[in-house]
Amino acid sequence: MSDPTRPAVPSFGNRDPNSPGFWDERFKEQFMPWDQAGVPEGFRAFVAERDGQTPPNVLIPGCGSAYEALYLAECGWPVRTIDFSPNAVAAAREQLGAHGGIVEQVDxxxxxxxxxxxxxxxxxxxxxxxKDRWQEL
Ligand SMILES: C[S@@+](CC[C@H](N)C(=O)[O-])C[C@H]1O[C@@H](n2cnc3c(N)ncnc32)[C@H](O)[C@@H]1O
Incomplete structure (x- = not known):
């Protein structure tokens, strides 16, 4: 029996998460069960604890909708963020608005x-x- 609290899963053609197309399909269908639609409270607290200190250079890979990148940019932190899915980058740019220059589409x-x-x-x-990519990190 299907769970009425869970969204129906669209039919996807790409099953390879190593390919940008896999993520493109999911962003296109707005099927992003990982997306928290905001900045985690612990992340805000972590940043707030460093108020008054020289902010570190931050890299955020696989940013998706880029909530945390926007938060850091608004706090004046030097941050760059990347994603290899064109649709994810489009979502990030929409989110980032005037800070759109901090995101790049790259593997x-x-x-x-x-x-x-x-x-x-x-x-x-x-x-x-x-997991077979982890040793490349
Ligand atoms: C599960 S989503 C997480 C997105 C975001 N971090 C969040 O928490 O909402 C994983 C993201 O990583 C990106 N990604 C996966 N492999 C990548 C790679 N090799 N280079 C850049 N981005 C990648 C995908 O396009 C996708 O947007």
Whole structure:
């Protein structure tokens, strides 16, 4: 029996999460069960604890809708964010508005950030990747 509290899963053609097309399909269908539609409270607290300190260079790979990147940019932190799915990047740009320049469409494994990242923040990026890629990280 289907669970009425869970959204119906559309029929997807791409089953390879290593390919941008896999994610494109899901963003296109707005089927993003991982998307929290906001910034985690713990993330806000972590940033607030560092108020008054020199902010670190932050890289956020696999940003999806880029809520945390927007938050950091609005706090004045140096942040760059990437995603390899064109539809994810479009969602990020929409979210980021005037800060849209901080997002790039690029594969994490080919990316050379314009700064030396002090911190890398990720949320459901690593766990969305097939384990056979982990040794490349
Ligand atoms: C599960 S989603 C998480 C999105 C976002 N971090 C969040 O928490 O809402 C995983 C994201 O990682 C991106 N991604 C997966 N592999 C990637 C890679 N090799 N390079 C860049 N982005 C990648 C996907 O396009 C997708 O947007």
């Amino acid at each position: 994490f494994f080919a990316y050379e950030p314009p700064f030396a990242p002090d911190w890398v923040y990720e949320r459901t990026f690593l766990c969305a990747m097939l």
